[in-house]
Amino acid sequence: MLLIAAAVDTVVTVGHSVQGAQAFRDPGHLHMILPALIALAVAGALSAIYLRWPGWALGVLAASWFAVAYVAIFGVFHGLYGHALKEILLASGAPRKVLQEMFRESRSVEPTNLAFEVTGLLSIPVAVFVVLWLVRFVQSAWSGACESPANQEQAEAAGAGLRLTPTRGGILRLVDLALRMLFDAPFKSLGTLIGVVVSVFLMAQQTSMLMGILGRVTSFVNSSDVDIWICSLSTESTDATDTIPVNRVGAAASTLGVAWAAPIVQGIGKVTRPDGVREFVKVLGVEAPRYAGMPRTLAPGTTRESLRASRRVLVNWNDRATFASAVPGDRIEIDGQAGIVAGFFQGMDPHSPYYYMFANIDDARAFTEFPLDRITYVAVGLAPGEDVDAVKQRLQSRLPDVLVASREEMKKMEERYFLVRTPVGLVFGLGSLIAAVIGAAIVAVTLYSSAVDRSRDYGTFKAIGARQRDILELMLVQAWIYFAIGYVIGLCGFFVVKLNLPQLPMVTPARLFVGVGIASLVSCTLSSLAAIRRVLSLDPAIVFRA
Amino acid sequence: MPPSADSRIALQGRGVGKVFGKGELLFRALYPTDIDILKGEVLVVMGPSGSGKTTLLSILGLVLTPTEGQVLIDGYDVTHATSDDMAILRRDRIGFIFQQFNLIPSLSAVENVAVPLLLAGIPRVERLARARRALELVGMGEKAAARPRLLSGGQMQRIAIARALVNEAPVMLCDEPTASLDGSTGRGILATLREMAKSEGRAVVIVTHDERVLSIADRLVHVIDGRVQAEDVNRAAGA
Numbered sequence: 049m050l051l052i053a054a055a056v057d058t059v060v061t062v063g064h065s066v067q068g069a070q071a072f073r074d075p076g077h078l079h080m081i082l083p084a085l086i087a088l089a090v091a092g093a094l095s096a097i098y099l100r101w102p103g104w105a106l107g108v109l110a111a112s113w114f115a116v117a118y119v120a121i122f123g124v125f126h127g128l129y130g131h132a133l134k135e136i137l138l139a140s141g142a143p144r145k146v147l148q149e150m151f152r153e154s155r156s157v158e159p160t161n162l163a164f165e166v167t168g169l170l171s172i173p174v175a176v177f178v179v180l181w182l183v184r185f186v187q188s189a190w191s192g193a194c195e196s197p198a199n200q201e202q203a204e205a206a207g208a209g210l211r212l213t214p215t216r217g218g219i220l221r222l223v224d225l226a227l228r229m230l231f232d233a234p235f236k237s238l239g240t241l242i243g244v245v246v247s248v249f250l251m252a253q254q255t256s257m258l259m260g261i262l263g264r265v266t267s268f269v270n271s272s273d274v275d276i277w278i279c280s281l282s283t284e285s286t287d288a289t290d291t292i293p294v295n296r297v298g299a300a301a302s303t304l305g306v307a308w309a310a311p312i313v314q315g316i317g318k319v320t321r322p323d324g325v326r327e328f329v330k331v332l333g334v335e336a337p338r339y340a341g342m343p344r345t346l347a348p349g350t351t352r353e354s355l356r357a358s359r360r361v362l363v364n365w366n367d368r369a370t371f372a373s374a375v376p377g378d379r380i381e382i383d384g385q386a387g388i389v390a391g392f393f394q395g396m397d398p399h400s401p402y403y404y405m406f407a408n409i410d411d412a413r414a415f416t417e418f419p420l421d422r423i424t425y426v427a428v429g430l431a432p433g434e435d436v437d438a439v440k441q442r443l444q445s446r447l448p449d450v451l452v453a454s455r456e457e458m459k460k461m462e463e464r465y466f467l468v469r470t471p472v473g474l475v476f477g478l479g480s481l482i483a484a485v486i487g488a489a490i491v492a493v494t495l496y497s498s499a500v501d502r503s504r505d506y507g508t509f510k511a512i513g514a515r516q517r518d519i520l521e522l523m524l525v526q527a528w529i530y531f532a533i534g535y536v537i538g539l540c541g542f543f544v545v546k547l548n549l550p551q552l553p554m555v556t557p558a559r560l561f562v563g564v565g566i567a568s569l570v571s572c573t574l575s576s577l578a579a580i581r582r583v584l585s586l587d588p589a590i591v592f593r594a
Numbered sequence: 595m596p597p598s599a600d601s602r603i604a605l606q607g608r609g610v611g612k613v614f615g616k617g618e619l620l621f622r623a624l625y626p627t628d629i630d631i632l633k634g635e636v637l638v639v640m641g642p643s644g645s646g647k648t649t650l651l652s653i654l655g656l657v658l659t660p661t662e663g664q665v666l667i668d669g670y671d672v673t674h675a676t677s678d679d680m681a682i683l684r685r686d687r688i689g690f691i692f693q694q695f696n697l698i699p700s701l702s703a704v705e706n707v708a709v710p711l712l713l714a715g716i717p718r719v720e721r722l723a724r725a726r727r728a729l730e731l732v733g734m735g736e737k738a739a740a741r742p743r744l745l746s747g748g749q750m751q752r753i754a755i756a757r758a759l760v761n762e763a764p765v766m767l768c769d770e771p772t773a774s775l776d777g778s779t780g781r782g783i784l785a786t787l788r789e790m791a792k793s794e795g796r797a798v799v800i801v802t803h804d805e806r807v808l809s810i811a812d813r814l815v816h817v818i819d820g821r822v823q824a825e826d827v828n829r830a831a832g833a
Contacts, residue, residue: 228705231700513682513713514681518713589658592651592693
């Protein structure tokens with residue numbers, strides 16, 4: 049069992065490490081692979097020793113210590129501390145300094161990659177399994193049930209002499225039986241399924257919304273061709289920033305490895321809607337001829353050059369209805385100043401009350417009374433073949449009074465600010481967590497209740513020859529059937545909502561479904577543990593009681 | 595070669611005893627007992643309620659581990675086999691028949707009979723075919739698709755017998771097999787059990803209060819206050 053746990057954890061850890069290395073472009077994430085491979089090798093050696101000399105006290109002791117060390121390294125340090133605690137602290141808004149101090153060894157403090165965090169958390173159930181194994185192992189060794197060499201010889205003799213028939217087939221042979229047992233109590237099963245369906249639906253919906261909102265949060269820095277952003281040192285996000293001197297553009301442009309550098313100003317204005325309501329607008333001023341900072345995608349018929357003419361603005365395609373500006377040429381009023389809609393951009397939906405609007409840099413200054421000697425950002429493009437980190441370092445050395453960040457770093461900063469400084473991350477995170485807990489609780493209660501109701505059936509299975517492993521598999525299959533059906537129905541419900549409410553910022557990347565699937569599977573599995581424990585400890589002699 | 599040379603013995607208890615609880619709550623359910631169950635015989639165990647006969651049956655059936663003594667199957671001591679080996683031995687070597695039938699309500703008759711084969715990993719087609727043959731042996735072939743709740747007590751007990759037979763177990767342990775049945779049904783079940791012993795050479799142990807069972811007994815054992823009394827051979831033979 050220990051060997052199986054080590055093998056599973058090796059797969060999980062290697063997958064997690066490779067994924068981390070790819071996602072963060074940091075080979076340092078591969079550092080957990082070696083301990084996992086060593087653990088697998090040691091587990092294999094200990095298993096071989098234990099099978100050869102099962103009563104060998106040193107072997108028992110070594111296996112126990114290994115299990116403890118294994119749990120400490122992978123379960124407690126990596127899973128609980130490195131991921132679970134970090135994410136709880138981040139979700140609860142712990143100060144960044146505290147997090148950096150606590151996780152100074154961590155390769156990345158921010159949980160910006162959902163799949164990476166989920167696979168990191170998978171070390172915990174494996175460790176829980178090892179702990180359970182260790183408890184049973186120590187119990188059996190202590191009680192003497194752990195076969196001594198003499199007893200083992202007898203057991204082998206029994207096996208050899210009596211020609212015990214090996215059990216054929218895997219866990220799948222129990223699927224039919226599990227299904228029959230589940231649906232023999234249709235109302236109870238229906239209740240459990242509803243619990244799993246609601247749980248899957250809410251987890252998918254909440255996480256999808258959060259990912260969609262995070263996508264919008266980062267859309268400004270992510271939708272343009274800017275490689276490096278230069279901004280005020282006090283910047284926490286594009287919503288919380290300050291201005292910098294305009295001459296930083298020239299300094300950046302003359303830095304080795306920089307192909308171009310362009311200013312961007314960001315001011316707040318108020319646009320009067322046709323119905324008289326005034327909406328806050330983030331007016332982004334970009335400079336000809338590159339118009340750096342503008343989204344790559346413009347609506348058909350719109351060109352960047354359309355901003356050359358005075359007082360022209362580009363409006364988000366999806367905000368047309370808000371401003372009743374259906375066609376280019378419509379007039380729009382920004383803080384009492386007239387503007388003309390020159391076209392529309394796409395792929396940059398707002399996440400906050402501020403709508404986005406682009407203007408040429410001079411008009412943007414005029415619309416928002418932005419100081420002439422200041423700008424908000426310097427957008428930097430790399431020369432072909434240049435390394436972003438190397439150029440960033442050069443820029444930072446030349447411009448020590450500003451913040452220089454790659455696109456990825458700006459993206460992470462935006463996400464972190466949104467997750468930590470606003471309640472949205474907590475609300476959606478809690479929503480997903482509560483959904484998982486509710487689903488787990490419903491499955492746990494139903495399976496436990498079913499195990500109590502069916503004690504006699506399980507006792508009969510044991511009496512007529514079911515091994516503990518068969519019972520364990522039967523229970524797990526039942527939990528997994530609930531998961532499989534609930535997962536499919538829950539996701540169908542999710543897509544129905546997504547298709548019928550297109551205004552919700554729901555995104556559907558594959559990792560969302562993988563993550564929700566893993567979370568639901570783990571939830572269903574963990575919630576079956578109480579029922580499994582009850583059934584495994586059931587005395588088969590129950591079948592003789594009237 | 596097995597340690598025990600007597601090949602007639604299918605199941606053997608050597609000094610098996612059982613104590614429950616500890617300290618002041620210690621209760622001896624069965625005093626050390628030697629008992630041999632021979633192939634092809636029907637051994638009847640009688641005694642008052644709480645005398646220890648079900649404890650004896652549970653120990654012989656590897657459901658309960660004795661606190662002393664050994665259980666031997668075909669001469670091999672299996673007392674210290676692993677719990678998995680014990681389960682496999684129960685599955686393949688021992689057929690159980692219970693007073694309450696203990697059929698799984700969500701399964702049809704044939705599926706109930708096939709459960710030991712399912713646990714052994716026998717493919718579905720083969721196990722259902724074998725289960726149908728076992729049902730036909732006990733005269734329940736026509737009820738293969740029926741759920742237990744639609745069957746009478748006698749029919750359920752026949753299905754339970756088929757389940758005990760399906761793995762061709764050489765030993766059948768029956769706990770009050772006729773207690774829940776009316777007279778004629780009980781006699782039919784007893785005839786079936788005797789047939790299993792005589793025609794197929796199975797060892798059949800029946801724990802019961804029911805005097806009717808003596809009609810098929812080859813040997814009779816009394817258990818009183820946890821002690822197995824001398825066999826009442828004459829009574830068994832005269833029945």
